[in-house]
Amino acid sequence: MKLLEVKDVTKNYPGTEILSHIELSLAPGESLAILGRSGSGKTTLLNLLAGLDTPDSGEIYFDQKPIHTLKESELAQLRGKHMGFVFQSYRLLEALTALENVCLPLELLEKDHAIQTASDLLAKLGLESKINQFPHRLSGGEQQRVAIARAIVHQPKLIIADEPTGNLDHRTGREVSDLLIESCKKFNIALLVATHDTELANKVEKRVELFDGVLKSV
Ligand SMILES: Nc1ncnc2c1ncn2[C@@H]1O[C@H](COP(=O)(O)OP(=O)(O)O)[C@@H](O)[C@H]1O
Numbered sequence: 001m002k003l004l005e006v007k008d009v010t011k012n013y014p015g016t017e018i019l020s021h022i023e024l025s026l027a028p029g030e031s032l033a034i035l036g037r038s039g040s041g042k043t044t045l046l047n048l049l050a051g052l053d054t055p056d057s058g059e060i061y062f063d064q065k066p067i068h069t070l071k072e073s074e075l076a077q078l079r080g081k082h083m084g085f086v087f088q089s090y091r092l093l094e095a096l097t098a099l100e101n102v103c104l105p106l107e108l109l110e111k112d113h114a115i116q117t118a119s120d121l122l123a124k125l126g127l128e129s130k131i132n133q134f135p136h137r138l139s140g141g142e143q144q145r146v147a148i149a150r151a152i153v154h155q156p157k158l159i160i161a162d163e164p165t166g167n168l169d170h171r172t173g174r175e176v177s178d179l180l181i182e183s184c185k186k187f188n189i190a191l192l193v194a195t196h197d198t199e200l201a202n203k204v205e206k207r208v209e210l211f212d213g214v215l216k217s218v
């Protein structure tokens with residue numbers, strides 16, 4: 001059974017075909033890197049898969065559900081429960097501490113013991129001494145580790161990571177990508193990661209590349 005299936009998806013912006021007849025599938029717990037130069041459509045593709053944008057044609061199934069036809073309220077529920085997101089620019093809430101940022105997905109799902117779960121996870125990710133810090137007091141690598149904790153704390157089925165090492169130096173990028181991959185393996189979470197970082201791409205199970213709107217295995 002597939003966690004994610006993309007069938008013949010095409011997406012155009014005025015005057016350009018960004019994604020052309022994309023076919024893609026991902027099994028539960030599987031990891032896939034999407035490579036491609038800047039502007040090749042990686043973020044556009046991830047947005048379609050997350051239901052943040054709609055394809056011009058084709059079908060996208062997440063956990064058997066046709067996300068290309070779901071209502072915004074259903075999509076929001078599905079994202080909150082079954083997906084986690086990691087971005088190049090971390091996107092932590094600046095007014096909340098590291099711990100509060102990580103608690104948020106659990107609170108939205110009305111889970112019990114949110115503070116305990118979030119602080120245990122932060123400790124496992126080596127951030128025990130930082131839990132009460134606000135994001136601006138953390139380094140880029142630390143902020144990204146908090147963002148990874150936030151993405152996995154509710155044990156989603158899929159993590160979507162868009163250039164997660166793009167703002168980090170080489171060594172920190174390596175630490176963060178190892179953490180992301182290990183965390184997904186440990187909790188059996190599937191990982192879709194758009195990246196320029198070939199070292200990161202080579203550490204995941206499968207690789208595809210977007211070029212001129214077409215997706216090819218590499
Ligand atoms: N909302 C939009 N309207 C028009 N063009 C867009 C929009 N979003 C992205 N694009 C264009 O689509 C192309 C692919 O962008 P993007 O998916 O962000 O690429 P990548 O993430 O691989 O760098 C780029 O040429 C970009 O300028």
Ligand SMILES: [Mg+2]
Pocket residue numbers: 042043044162
């Ligand atoms: Mg992008």
